Amino acid sequence: MNIQPNTVSNISDDQELAKALAGVNGFGDADTQPVAEVTPVEEPKSNQENINPMPSPLPLNPVPQINPVPQRDELEQIKMEAVNELRPLVDKLILPPEEKFDVYLLLIRCTDDRTLVAPAHETARMIEDETRRATALLDTIKEIDYLSAKPGLEENSANIASPIDNQPLLV
Template sequence: MEIDINPTKKQTVSDDPELAKVLAGVNNAAINDDTQFQEDESAEEPEVPTEQLVENLIPTDIQPTVFPGIDLDMIKNHALEDLRPLVEKLTVSNEEKFDIYLLLLRSSDDNTLVEPAYNAARSIEDETKRANALLDIIKEVDYFKSKA
C-alpha cells in the first residue's frame, strides 16, 4: 500500500458547492479587507467608550433586567415569559412555529400552550411532519393528564 505524503488535490471539508462558494467569498473578502486595513493604518477612528457602545445596543423602551449573580433558570424563565406573546408575530414557517410552541410548552409545563401548539401542528403542510407534530401533541397531553 502506497501513501502519498504530498497530495496534489485539495480536499474540501464539505461537498456542498454553495457552501464552498460562500466560504471562498468570505476568504477573498477577508484578504481584501486585510489589504485595505494595511493601507488605511494612518487614518485612525475616534475611540468610543465601551459603555457607550453597549448602551446603543439596548432599546430605549426596554429596561434591562438585573439578575443577582448568574441564575440561568431565572433568566430562562424570563426569556420564556418574554417570548410567549411574541410567537404569533414571528415570520417563520408553521413547522418552526410548532417547534417554538413545543419548546415553550416543555420548558414551562404550561398546559395553556397545548392549544396554540396543536393549531400550529395542524397547519404544517408536509403530511409526515404534521403527523409527527400531532404525535408530539398527543404525548404532551398524556403527560399533563398523568401529572393530574
C-alpha cells in the same frame, strides 16, 4: 580456469566475511574504505560554577474572565425570563408552521402551560409535509398525556420546568 567454488577454506571470522562481501559487491577492499572520524564528547565538568540550575517558571497570573459563565441556577433564571418574554410574542412570530410548532413545543415543555396546547395543535395542523405534521401531532398527544398525568398542575405554571425526557414510561 577453475569455476568450482573454493570449498576448502572456511571463512569464520566476521572481518574476513566482511572483506569477502565487499569484494563480491564491487566495493573493493574493506581496509581501503574511508572511516568517519569520531570526535570525543567532552564530559561536563562537575564544578559548582558550571552547573546552571533550571530557571524557575514564571508565576502564572490568572487571566480574569471577561464574560464569566453563569452558574446553572443563573442560566435557568435567564431561560425562564426569556420564556416569559417570548410567550406573549409567539403569535407575532413570522415563521413556517414547522418552526412555530417547535417554539410552542419548547414553551409547553419549559412551562407546562396547558393553554399553549391548543395553539400548538392548530400550528401542527398547518404543517404541509405529512411526515412532519404526523410527528408534530404525536408530540402534541405526548404533551397532553404528560400534562394530564401530572398531579396538581395549575393552568399556567410558568415557573415549573418539564422533565428532560418526555417519553411515556414503559411498564
